[in-house]
Amino acid sequence: MASSAVSKQSYCHSLAILSTTLAFFCVAKTCLAENFKPQVESGDDFIKTSCGVTRYPDLCYEKLSAYADTIQDNPTQLANVSLSETLKNAESTLIMVQKLLKKRKLRPREADAIKECVETMKDSVDELQKSMLAMSDLEGPDFDMEMSNIQTWVSAALTDEDTCMDDSEENSIDGKVKDTIRSYIVTVAQLTSIALALINSIH
Template sequence: MEGSIAKHLLNSFLILLAITSFINSSSADTRFYYPVPPKSVSTEFIKTSCSSTTYPRLCYTSLAGQAGLIQTSPKLLAHAALNVTLATAKSTSAVMLKLSKGSGMNPREVEAMQDCLEELSDSVDEIRRSIGEMDQIKASNFELMMSDIQTWVSAALTDETTCSDGFEGNTVNGKMVRSRIVNIAHMTSNALSLINSYASVHA
């Protein structure tokens, strides 16, 4: 009789232990997975946010690959837009520097290229400073930081537009450089739009 009771208690204990283990496991899974939105939600957030920019298709294609990082954060979206723009500007600047040292460019193109490289260098610095400020944003300094970022990104866009204006001719090099600069200017314009949207959320 005692053996039967002991066996019954042991079975009950094992069942209780299994249930407890399952509950703890389920809770752990909930804590681990649920805070991160599905990629489809993040992608839709990017698409919706980009629809308010001047160049929505470019905005979406340049940022969709970072959906997992951006999630549904306006700040991370604006930050990613700045980073993508900076990377594109730096790679274009490297291409232009290589072209400027090559042959086959007429004197006017060489002069325009040198001026453009200076403008693009300023643009890169302004975008980099904006990214640095974005990393330092807090509730106490939000308005001041956002004002600086908006000013610098606007200045970068002006520099890029000035640069592209120097290549209005029909030469092969001129068309190639201008198309690259115009692309950067469009990305900068989109980044500024997303920054303004982020600023308005906290207005």
């Protein structure tokens, strides 16, 4: 009888030790899992890192960080948002230049230079629009061809913007008008450069 009691006591003691040991391993496993959990880069960090490959990282981050939740860590989405921001700025710049042409009393040479700028900005907007459309349908067997087209169009848009700046510098445009045009065009050209760099980063 006494032997049975001792045996039962030993059994209960062993069970308690086993339970404690299992509990310890469960806690240890949980701790290890937490400590070695893969670190997923946040959308904000991803944007900051990606903007580092561009010529204008500060402007890039300033314009795109607000879309961190949408972009997350997706390079295609990042390039798409960047292109969208560039297009919006190009369109507003085109409108501004058109208004200058209508509202200001310009000498013939000034008017011709600004008309040239309007035409090149129209081309830039058109090329960015085509790029946006192609970016919305990158999935499928034509990926490489579509990417090549997008890169060509965005590069052409950047060339058009540079041409507009060159025209305003080379012609005798009133200083205030020239500075206004240049301030807008410079920003658009920088945004276009950023978009092109981020598009080139897509694999």
